[in-house]
Amino acid sequence: MSTSAASTGPSRWEKLGTTVVAKTRVLDLLGVRFRHPVRGTEKDFVVVAPSDWCNVLALTPDGRLVLVRQFRFGIDGFSLEIPGGVMEAGEDPVEAGLRELREETGFTGTRARLLGSVHPNPAIQSNRCHFVLVEDAVRSASVEWDADEEIEVLAWPVADVLAHARVGGITHALVLNALFLFEPVWRERESGRAV
Numbered sequence: 001m002s003t004s005a006a007s008t009g010p011s012r013w014e015k016l017g018t019t020v021v022a023k024t025r026v027l028d029l030l031g032v033r034f035r036h037p038v039r040g041t042e043k044d045f046v047v048v049a050p051s052d053w054c055n056v057l058a059l060t061p062d063g064r065l066v067l068v069r070q071f072r073f074g075i076d077g078f079s080l081e082i083p084g085g086v087m088e089a090g091e092d093p094v095e096a097g098l099r100e101l102r103e104e105t106g107f108t109g110t111r112a113r114l115l116g117s118v119h120p121n122p123a124i125q126s127n128r129c130h131f132v133l134v135e136d137a138v139r140s141a142s143v144e145w146d147a148d149e150e151i152e153v154l155a156w157p158v159a160d161v162l163a164h165a166r167v168g169g170i171t172h173a174l175v176l177n178a179l180f181l182f183e184p185v186w187r188e189r190e191s192g193r194a195v
Contacts, residue, residue: 055084058137064155097132103144109134
């Protein structure tokens with residue numbers, strides 16, 4: 001590749017059309033045809049189209065993060081995570097986070113805000129995952145699990161969660177994203193500065 005081509009950056013492909021290959025309960029599988037604007041080549045790509053998701057960093061008054069441990073069918077094993085789930089169409093991420101936290105763990109909180117959002121895998125997925133920080137989280141409600149959910153609810157000191165993540169004890173990529181966004185907030189709080 002010449003340096004002049006590299007300096008202009010990649011081209012934005014033109015979307016020509018979309019077809020639904022399969023519809024499932026949790027996502028749609030799409031075939032999307034694109035054309036390269038310079039070369040003129042056309043190609044079909046596969047896009048996974050799930051709903052947006054939210055994940056919740058629920059911080060208790062005594063400095064613990066609420067965690068959930070559950071069996072995950074994709075890895076055929078257990079995963080240590082933060083609460084979260086699928087958002088309803090048009091649902092506000094903060095409201096969705098508060099709902100998911102309450103349903104999965106029975107915890108509720110007084111202050112909630114959006115820490116950030118990511119694209120889980122932009123190579124093949126079209127959705128976003130939103131990270132919500134809920135402070136002063138306390139167990140105050142009954143859990144409302146889905147039919148296939150069985151969840152162990154834990155609350156670990158923040159330092160223990162971060163250390164566990166650093167040694168591979170947490171392998172869910174989106175949970176690691178959430179902890180990456182949360183850690184500076186926690187460090188500021190611990191140093192006595194306003195959050």
